[in-house]
Amino acid sequence: xxxxxxxxxxxxxxxxxxxxxxxxxxxxxxxxxxxxxxxxxxxxxxxxxxxxxxxxxxxxxxxxxxxxxxxxxxxxxxxxxxxxxxxxxxxxxxxxxxxxxxxxxxxxxxxxxxxxxxxxxxxxxxxxxxxxxxxxxxxxxxxxxxxxxxxxxxxxxxxxxxxxxxxxxxxxxxxxxxxxxxxxxxxxxxxxxxxxxxxxxxxxxxxxxxxxxxxxxxxxxxxxxxxxxxxxxxxxxxxxxxxxxxxxxxxxxxxxxxxxxxxxxxxxxxxxxxxxxxxxxxxxxxxxxxxxxxxxxxxxxxxxxxxxxxxxxxxxxxxxxxxxxxxxxxxxxxxxxxxxxxxxxxxxxxxxxxxxxxxxxxxxxxxxxxxxxxxxx
Amino acid sequence: xxxxxxxxxxxxxxxxxxxxxxxxxxxxxxxxxxxxxxxxxxxxxxxxxxxxxxxxxxxxxxxxxxxxxxxxxxxxxxxxxxxxxxxxxxxxxxxxxxxxxxxxxxxxxxxxxxxxxxxxxxxxxxxxxxxxxxxxxxxxxxxxxxxxxxxxxxxxxxxxxxxxxxxxxxxxxxxxxxxxxxxxxxxxxxxxxxxxxxxxxxxxxxxxxxxxxxxxxxxxxxxxxxxxxxxxxxxxxxxxxxxxxxxxxxxxxxxxxxxxxxxxxxxxxxxxxxxxxxxxxxxxxxxxxxxxxxxxxxxxxxxxxxxxxxxxxxxxxxxxxxxxxxxxxxx
Ligand SMILES: Cc1ncc(C[n+]2csc(CCOP(=O)(O)OP(=O)(O)O)c2C)c(N)n1
Ligand SMILES: [Mg+2]
Numbered sequence: 001x002x003x004x005x006x007x008x009x010x011x012x013x014x015x016x017x018x019x020x021x022x023x024x025x026x027x028x029x030x031x032x033x034x035x036x037x038x039x040x041x042x043x044x045x046x047x048x049x050x051x052x053x054x055x056x057x058x059x060x061x062x063x064x065x066x067x068x069x070x071x072x073x074x075x076x077x078x079x080x081x082x083x084x085x086x087x088x089x090x091x092x093x094x095x096x097x098x099x100x101x102x103x104x105x106x107x108x109x110x111x112x113x114x115x116x117x118x119x120x121x122x123x124x125x126x127x128x129x130x131x132x133x134x135x136x137x138x139x140x141x142x143x144x145x146x147x148x149x150x151x152x153x154x155x156x157x158x159x160x161x162x163x164x165x166x167x168x169x170x171x172x173x174x175x176x177x178x179x180x181x182x183x184x185x186x187x188x189x190x191x192x193x194x195x196x197x198x199x200x201x202x203x204x205x206x207x208x209x210x211x212x213x214x215x216x217x218x219x220x221x222x223x224x225x226x227x228x229x230x231x232x233x234x235x236x237x238x239x240x241x242x243x244x245x246x247x248x249x250x251x252x253x254x255x256x257x258x259x260x261x262x263x264x265x266x267x268x269x270x271x272x273x274x275x276x277x278x279x280x281x282x283x284x285x286x287x288x289x290x291x292x293x294x295x296x297x298x299x300x301x302x303x304x305x306x307x308x309x310x311x312x313x314x315x316x317x318x319x320x321x322x323x324x325x326x327x328x329x330x331x332x333x334x335x336x337x338x339x340x341x342x343x344x345x346x347x348x349x350x351x352x353x354x355x356x357x358x359x360x361x362x363x364x365x366x367x368x369x370x371x372x373x374x375x376x377x
Numbered sequence: 378x379x380x381x382x383x384x385x386x387x388x389x390x391x392x393x394x395x396x397x398x399x400x401x402x403x404x405x406x407x408x409x410x411x412x413x414x415x416x417x418x419x420x421x422x423x424x425x426x427x428x429x430x431x432x433x434x435x436x437x438x439x440x441x442x443x444x445x446x447x448x449x450x451x452x453x454x455x456x457x458x459x460x461x462x463x464x465x466x467x468x469x470x471x472x473x474x475x476x477x478x479x480x481x482x483x484x485x486x487x488x489x490x491x492x493x494x495x496x497x498x499x500x501x502x503x504x505x506x507x508x509x510x511x512x513x514x515x516x517x518x519x520x521x522x523x524x525x526x527x528x529x530x531x532x533x534x535x536x537x538x539x540x541x542x543x544x545x546x547x548x549x550x551x552x553x554x555x556x557x558x559x560x561x562x563x564x565x566x567x568x569x570x571x572x573x574x575x576x577x578x579x580x581x582x583x584x585x586x587x588x589x590x591x592x593x594x595x596x597x598x599x600x601x602x603x604x605x606x607x608x609x610x611x612x613x614x615x616x617x618x619x620x621x622x623x624x625x626x627x628x629x630x631x632x633x634x635x636x637x638x639x640x641x642x643x644x645x646x647x648x649x650x651x652x653x654x655x656x657x658x659x660x661x662x663x664x665x666x667x668x669x670x671x672x673x674x675x676x677x678x679x680x681x682x683x684x685x686x687x688x689x690x691x692x693x694x695x696x697x698x699x700x701x702x703x704x705x706x707x708x
Contacts, residue, residue: 080504080681131681134507149508150466151438184437185469214414215435287413346686349679360645364674368686371693 020231028227028237031271034247037299039307048246050314056093056245057305057315058323063089063113064302065327066122069334070112070129074280078338079129083110087243087275090301091207093117094248095175098256106145106158106176110207114177115144122330123337132344151182155191155204162200162259173259174202175252181212183229184220192267196233199264203255206267207242209274214287230267242270243301273299346372380566387420387557389531390496392565393538394421394458398428401456404542406433408443408460408496417462418498418557440470444495448477451491458542463554464499465508471516478547479522493547494538499527500591500641502555502688504681511678512642514590517549518618518651525618526572527551529593531561533616536569544572553591575622577629581611584635584698587626587652589615592639592689599639599694610698618648626652627659634665635701639689644672666701 034045041047063085070082085092092114096105099118107115112129116122120137127136128147135146145161148154158176165172182188183206195202206226210217223229230237236258240251248270255266273296277284284293309315350357350365357365384392397404406421412435415422425433436443440461447457461467467474474495481489501510517525524546528534534552541548570576578593579600588596593614600610613629615622630636636656640649653668671689679687 080506128506128680131504131506133680134677149506150468181438184439184442186439186441187469212409212438213417214410214412215438219435220437282417286415344680344682346683349674349676349683349687353676358675360675368674 024236025228025231028230028239029225030239031242032238032240032247032251033244034250035244035304035308037304039304039311041308047312048249050309050312053246053305054309054314054319056097056249057302057309058326059093059097059117060089060245060302060305061323061327062330063092063117065331066113066116066334069331070126071276071280073126073335073338079126080131081279081281082112082129083279084276085110085113087296087301088207088209088270088272089113090245090248090305091205091242091270091272094245094252095177095205098249098253099173099175102143102170102172103256104143104145104158104161104172104174106154106161106174107147108151108154108177108179108182109147109149110179111147111177115142115147118142118144120144121337122334126334126338130338132342133348152178152185152187152191154178155182156187156194158202159191159195159198159200162195162202162265163198166198166201166262171260172201173256174200175256176202176204178204178206179212180206180208180210180217180220180226181215182206183226184212192230192233192235192265195265196235199262201259201262202265203252203259204265204267205252206269207272208269209242209272211274211278211284211288213278213282214284216288225269227267227269233267235265235267237267237269239269239271242272243299243304245301245305272301381562381564383560384531384563385558385560386528386531386534386552387418387422389535389563390420390538390552391422391424392563393535393542394424395427396565397456397458397539397542398424398432401542403454404432404456404458405450406458406460407436407447409435409438409440409462411435411460416460418554420496420498420552420557421460440467441473444470444473444478444493447493447495448473448481448491451493452481452489456492456494456542458494458496461495461497463505463509464497464511464513467495467497467513470495474517474523474549475520479520482546483522490545491547492542492545494541494550495547496538496550496552498554498557499551500553500555501678501684502591502641504684506681507678510684512640512673514549514551514618515642515647518648522547523619524548524572525551526616527553527590527618528616529553529556529588529590529614531556531559532563532567533569533614535563535565536567537572537616540569540572548572551590555591556594572617573620573622574617575613575615575625577611577625578614579610579612581633582609583633584608584637584701585611585613585626585629585633586637586639586694587613587615587630587656588639589618589648590641592641595689595691596639596694599691599698602691603695603698606695608698621652621655623655623659626656630656630660630668631663634663635698636660636664636668637694637697637701638668638670638672639694640670640672641688642673643675644670645675647672669697669700671697
């Protein structure tokens with residue numbers, strides 16, 4: 001077959017026109033880093049603001065403590081289930097710390113700690129998992145969408161919120177979260193494409209924790225990286241060390257700034273790891289070797305920041321203890337809040353299905369009320 | 378082989394898959410987490426290890442992809458048995474199911490047949506959060522071209538799945554997940570009647586309860602309770618929703634003159650509604666009272682702490698039976 005050089009030249013020009021260069025390709029494939037695994041600043045990187053990083057560290061400790069507390073509450077039967085983000089705390093913190101007040105967050109079931117970091121009371125967030133109601137916080141008040149379970153579906157909603165904001169002249173940015181497995185769903189593709197075509201102010205943040213329940217990344221995608229998929233949609237893709245808080249904040253911060261400036265969406269992939277099972281109901285030993293987990297433990301996102309902050313002399317024992325004590329206080333409040341007996345009104349199942357109760361639902365509600373009264377009598 | 382074994386419904390389905398894969402080289406099993414993990418309900422436990430990657434495999438995470446690929450594989454001579462992880466996670470595949478799985482045979486004047494089984498762990502009663510407890514049978518039953526099966530016993534789960542895999546049309550196989558781990562005796566050597574036949578689980582003189590899937594044990598419990606109160610209720614287990622066994626159902630209802638349909642799904646525009654209408658049309662002159670339905674409310678499946686108010690239970694069934702215009706009321 002004869003090679004048509006003319007065509008190849010045209011294609012190269014097209015790639016050039018959409019602004020892709022070698023640096024951008026590299027950014028989509030190699031993970032950006034500021035702190036290495038031993039907690040040292042990588043060569044050539046400028047030091048992050050120390051006080052801001054102490055605050056970030058405090059949030060990491062809170063996120064870790066919340067994960068531990070929720071695990072304990074499941075074991076005590078207080079929560080039905082808990083998908084832990086242990087090991088992913090830097091992602092959970094960074095994706096909210098880069099947002100401004102009016103910005104939106106679109107989380108999944110795994111992002112309880114991110115929602116808490118955004119300022120929502122964890123007890124309200126846990127309403128879902130204690131089985132009281134489907135969403136326990138007011139999305140409009142917090143600009144946090146309900147935690148999405150059907151994978152990748154929320155990404156399109158995020159694009160819609162962002163596009164509407166632009167049409168209304170609002171300067172809102174939307175942070176849309178999903179996992180590595182969810183990138184295989186059709187809705188992921190549609191969301192990326194819509195966002196790129198409409199230049200929607202969205203940051204797609206994929207926490208690549210290497211597993212979708214039992215299925216490893218290699219079965220989801222053989223692309224050079226998940227961030228590299230962005231190139232096909234005509235948007236930047238950036239890969240970042242997902243256990244490196246300052247690097248995450250830098251990369252996500254730049255993506256947010258791009259979106260806010262009207263330059264459209266970015267796909268950010270965090271290279272991280274799910275330390276625990278998918279949820280407490282799962283048994284990860286059925287599909288992955290303990291060695292693999294052990295290998296990831298030293299890359300812990302908390303340890304790295306703590307080592308760095310201690311080395312530069314801004315984190316001492318006193319400060320560390322203050323942070324730990326505050327996290328303990330938060331955990332105690334979560335225990336008390338989740339442990340408190342709540343009354344869930346059975347009639348509420350009819351209350352919100354439509355904005356006005358239909359005659360049929362009114363009839364069914366009356367029937368349930370009669371049953372309940374009979375039970376009480 | 379000693380045919381009678383005590384097994385759970387998950388094990389019965391596992392056995393059906395194993396036997397089908399063993400007997401027919403064209404049977405393949407795939408879906409999300411079905412290989413090494415053995416499925417989130419362990420229904421495919423051990424199959425990957427036993428039969429290897431070509432027969433039992435995990436796919437990328439995309440339900441539309443799973444069902445769409447099954448269509449192509451069936452067009453090329455295979456018998457795919459695919460797993461949707463939960464009822465509500467089958468919805469991304471709806472396009473493929475409704476537009477292609479259901480219609481390809483008709484579209485091609487029967488030149489292309491799709492022997493696909495789509496297994497769906499379905500319905501509630503397990504304290505699951507949102508999207509894990511839907512009773513989605515009406516969507517499928519409303520779609521011409523789909524066979525819709527809902528076993529209620531472990532023996533039926535085995536037999537009906539074998540029949541579904543061996544057949545030539547696509548089957549939506551609804552597995553009541555509440556019963557995955559309940560043990561019953563299963564005799565795999567006894568062949569079950571073909572898909573489309575209901576079974577009378579309990580004969581009764583006074584009224585007939587019509588149920589399928591997870592509602593069958595509830596109907597049986599209600600009949601048991603009614604018996605202690607002097608009322609003799611029969612129970613029909615439909616086993617298959619499409620095709621529907623008018624003959625068995627109507628024969629029973631004509632005998633008793635009274636019928637109550639029991640199903641977990643919201644009642645409006647439901648399978649229960651279709652059954653009530655069919656029985657009304659066919660048994661009108663034998664009926665002593667209107668056919669009643671006991672179903673879930675017309676609300677999204679409630680959170681775990683409220684699901685027991687939603688699910689049709691023994692009391693609600695017996696209260697409904699009480700309204701069937703008994704002689705003593707009329708007098
Ligand atoms: C549409 C859909 N299909 C299947 C599921 C069941 N499910 C829940 S979580 C999960 C794995 C998701 O993996 P990933 O996207 O990597 O996120 P992670 O859980 O690792 O955070 C699956 C298959 C679902 N929730 N939604
Ligand atoms: Mg994952």
